Amino acid sequence: MARFELKLPKMGESVAEATITSWLKEVGDTIELDEAIVEIATDKVDSEVPSEVEGTLIEILYQKDDVVAVGETIAIIETEVGTNAVEAKPKAEIATETPKEVTEVEKSIEKATEIVSTPISKTSDSGKFYSPLVRNIAQTESISMQELESISGTGKEGRVTKEDILSYIENKGKAPQKTATPAAIKVETPKQIEKTIAKPAPVSVNGEDEIIEMSRMGKLIAKHMVNSVVTSAHVQSFIEIDVTNIVKWREKVKDAFFNREGEKLTYTPILMQAVATTIKKYPLINIAIDGDNIIKKKNINLGMAAALPDGNLIVPVIKNADQLNLVGMTKVVNDLASRARKNALKPDDIQGGTYTVTNVGGFGSVMGTPIINQPQVAILALGAIRKMPAVIETPDGDFIGIRQKMFVSHSYDHRVVNGALGGMFINTLKEILEAWDPNQDF
Template sequence: MAKFELKLPKMGESVAEATVTNWLKEVGDTIESDEAVLEIATDKVDSEVPSEVDGVLVEKLFDTDDVVQVGQTIAIIETEGDGGEDSCTPESSAVETKPKPEMVDAVEEKVEVAKQSTQTAVESSDDRFYSPLVKNIAKEEGVSQSELDSISGTGKDGRVTKNDMLAYVENRGQQQAQPKQEAAQQPTTSKPAPAPAPKQKPAVSVNGEDEVIEMTRMGKMISKHMVDSVQTSAHVQSFVECDVTKVWNWRNKVKGDFAKREGEKLTFTPIFMEAVAKALKDYPLMNIAVDGDKIIKRKNVNLGMAAALPDGNLIVPVIKNADQLNLVGMSKAVNDLANRARQNKLKPDEIQGGTYTVTNVGTFGSIMGTPIINQPQVGILALGAIRKVPAVIETPDGDFIGIRYKMFLSHSYDHRVVNGALGGQFVKAVADYLEAWNADREV
């Protein structure tokens, strides 16, 4: 027998820690390789941590709601054989059926040392640990290191959490007003200006017939991101009606053969994403981000694709280097990300790095929408429902009324850096690519 240390895996460049949200296995449970052991949550996405070996869970080192650093050991799994180089014990005998007592003692001692090291790192005043998210909030709000060190944390072992930071920043102005007033007082009869009263949120009245529903963790995150985006960007919209009759007829013609050959459905989404990727290459100043008073021009075209989750929330997986994919590759990427989003199996780095976002409001029957920009991007395109409508058709022989398939493209963009001309030209380019679709194209 041997002991294997299950560690928190790396989850993207910007993710340094995660919160344990649910243990899927209990001590004594048998675990197979690649089977999920626990669920975790970062500030980006929820995910599962699978086992790398077959064995039995013998120890859980963290409880629900504990924060774990990338690379830390989360659990101990007892395995058959020597367990390889990642196991806790350096040696194991193939003929033994029970671990040696000294081996168990070594494991327990190592785990205890790890726990004490973590606690010491948190409690040390000289080297107190702060998560990247907490550090970013401190930087954005101008919180000094001495202020940060003085904040009482409510997390595990006194760790300062995001909520601690937000509460401190909210009350900071009121807390600093009193010392400033006392320092500014002169031995005269003049009275110091009263400190501004904190803004009070209107109370919500609840009677016995109302139902109070607690927002989910993801719901709270989405709520904050949406408010932050509206407060950051000057949202402006442009709308274009697009004739997608050629696309509609072409897809109906090829979707059967595509499904037989590729084993997947050909939806409209990859077709639209291809057109957006082409338009971003034509108008690279839509593929940018804003950093203070600087504009970052992105080299890669990474398309975010808003996907609905079973609980009603939205998540935005990212198709990396979308401009380099053909339609088959785009279709496979769209289907894969959408399916795993619904199953809550996306990896944290699969929802990061987007440079532009597309959302299909037509899925819910909406003909158009005014979506909120996904920061720090500067644009987001909403795809409206495809409708069969009467339309004027221009021909060399004159105009006539015919039945066409049409949809609205709604483009929201950041008016701080994108003017109306660029915002309008970009969405018109997307429409032009779709209307000029080659009816004889092979896929």
């Protein structure tokens, strides 16, 4: 017999931890290969963890609602053959240990368990933000939040970088932590200090008010949005686009498109294809920031904000969107939207996005000012398509006509995207959409 350690799998480059939402198996249950054992939730999607071996579940190391770091062992499965397994310690060897040694081992296990089950939070009481990589290193090296806050950060706005914490670990115990020199001390303005120490205003509740606890995903989305506003310097540009030719073309071909492809043709894939084409012309929109470095993304992976049954939003990703024709884009968009409504998205479906598009027009909004989906640097909001009176220029003069128009809002991070790039991007998108040929085939 052998013992197999079931570990929390890696679920994407930006996912460092997950919450145990429910155990599907109990201790003593027989486990089949690829059988789901536990349900987990990240700040992006809910998922199941399957077993990599056959055997019997003999130990559960984390309980419901515990937060677990990626790569940590969450359960032990006893197997017949020990491939990738950890052999159990022989009973004879355990019996030779003295009670004192057993006590010491138990204390060590308790201490390690306490450290692992209490992960470093993203932000400290003082408001400092720590990246998933820094938090994982701190947790692995048993560095407490108080100790982590004592490390002087060299990153942007004094953040602790990977190099900072590794340097601290290397020098730990050799020499006292260096104190920043007066020249290196960052002076904060009164407004920054006030923001750091500000406390939420107290809320009065009377007997007629209803208290509704935020859902787990609601809490995660709230933190993600606040973090984005604090991280990025949000700036917006707006433009109005005449989509009359697209509306006429879609009305003309949508039935034939469905009969041939078996897919409903909405405006979303048409607009997504135009966005991907525009990004290809302006690759510096398709970037991310890592400290003082800009990461230029090779692939164009479009995030598509979609509504969940509980009213929250999720952002499935269209991978390599610039390589899809309209038929391919339609199939991917419809598939992701359908599985989002059914809560059937997989972790990989919401990973790797480089630019996000949200359709605020689907809720009747004319325009919106969306918050950037970190670590991206821009997001596009599509407003409702409406019939509008417009001035139409012709060789015989100008006249007033009815046109189908929409507003597009572009939010971008002013740290790396200036107004010229942000404005040119949506102006090029406008040119692509307004040049649509209403007589083309699909």
